[in-house]
Amino acid sequence: MAKRSKKGRPVNGVILVNKHQGESSNRILQQVKRIFNAQKAGHTGALDPLATGMLPICLGEATKFSQFLLDADKTYRVRAQLGVRTDTSDADGEVVAEAAVDVNEQQLAAALDTFRGDILQVPSMFSALKHQGKPLYEYARKGIEIEREARPISIYRLELLQREGDVLEMEVHCSKGTYIRSLVDDLGQLLGCGAHVQALHRTQVADYPADAMLSVDQLNAYVADATESADFDYAELDALLLPVYSPVANLPLKTVNSRQAHSFLHGQPLNAESAPAGTLIRVENTEQVFLGVAEYRADGLAWPKRLVVFDLEVGAKRPYTSP
Secondary structure, three states: OOOOOOOOOOOOOEEEEOOOOOOOHHHHHHHHHHHHHHOOEOOOOOOOOEEEEEEEEEEEEEEEEEHHHOOOEEEEEEEEEEEEEOOOOOOOOEEEEEEEOOOOOHHHHHHHHHHOOEEEEOOOOOOOOOEEEHHHHHHOOOOOOOOOOOOOEEEEEEEEEEEOOOOOEEEEEEOOOHHHHHHHHHHHHHHHOEEEEOOOOOOEEEEOOOOHEEOOHHHHHHOOOOOOOOOOHHHHHHHHEEEHHHOOOOEEEEEHHHHHHHHHHOOOOOOOOOOOOOOEEEEEEEOOEEEEEEOOOOOOOOEEEEOOOOOOHHHOOOOOOOO
16 A cells, blocks of 8 residues: 655744734644644644743644644733722633732732742633643633642742733743732732733743744744745745744754664664653764664663664655754
8 A cells, every 4th residue: 555645745843933812822823833844743832822922833744743842931020900800810701809909018028929939720611721631711610610720830030020010021931830810819818909910921942942933823924925826835835934943952962873873763772871760861863863762760771762863765864953
C-alpha cells in the first residue's frame, strides 16, 4: 500500500504570536498552522479569549518540546477592578457581588505581600483543568460546582505598578499552573471588596523576547500572494521561526560525536557525566545540530527522552532547525 502523503509542509520551529483579544488560543493555532502550511502545530498553554500577548506556537518537531514551555515561568501585566466580583473572575463573566472599596495603600501592600512566594491556589471553575475527562469550564457553564484541591504555585514577583481609584495595574512573574484570575479574585476577597480581571497581557514565556512577537495579521502579510500551488516560496516566513531547541535552550548542553549521536538517535543512552536521576540535558552533535533531550536515570546514564526525527524522505542529513 502506498504511503499516504501528509498535508502541509514539514516545517519546524517556534513562532511567538502576539495574541489579540477575543480569539481563542486554538483558533490562533489553526490560523498559524494554515499560514505556514505546516503539517503539525501545537500551542504551549492557552490564553483566555480576554487575554492578549505572548502565545508560542510550536511547528513540526518543535511540538515534541512544547511541554517544556507549558512548565515554564510566565510574566503578565494585569488590570484589576476592585469592588466588583464576577463568576468567571474576569470582565467576561456575570457580576455576582459589588462592594464599596475602602482600602488604603498600607492595607493593599500588606494584602499583596501575602501572595508572594510559595503559596497554595484553588483553580478557577472556569479553568481548563480536567475533571473526569472534561474541562472544569464545561461544568461551570452548566452551573455545576466541582470541589478543587489547592495546588502549590510560586509568585516570584507581584508588583503594583499603579493605582487609579479602584483599578490596579500589576505585574506578575509566576510559576506554571498559576491562574491570574484566581489570584485577583483571592486578592479581592482578602481585601473584603471583591475584584476581577479587566485586562490581561502575557509579556513573557520562559526567556523568549517580547520584541520577537508577531500578530496573526503580520504573519498573514507574508503569505498574501500565496496560492494553492506548491511552488510558493516560504523562505521569508520561515526565517521568522525560532529554533526547534528553543523550548529547551536553558537545559545544560551535552555535545556528542558522530558515533554517540548515531546511538542516541537509535534509543541508546549516553555515558555522560553523573547527575541526579531526573536531570535533563540538551544534546547536540559536533556540528551544533540539535538531536533531542536526554534524562538521567538511576543507572547513571542519560537516556533519550525526546528525539528530533530526521526527514529521510528528502535525504536530509540533519533535522530541520532554524538559524
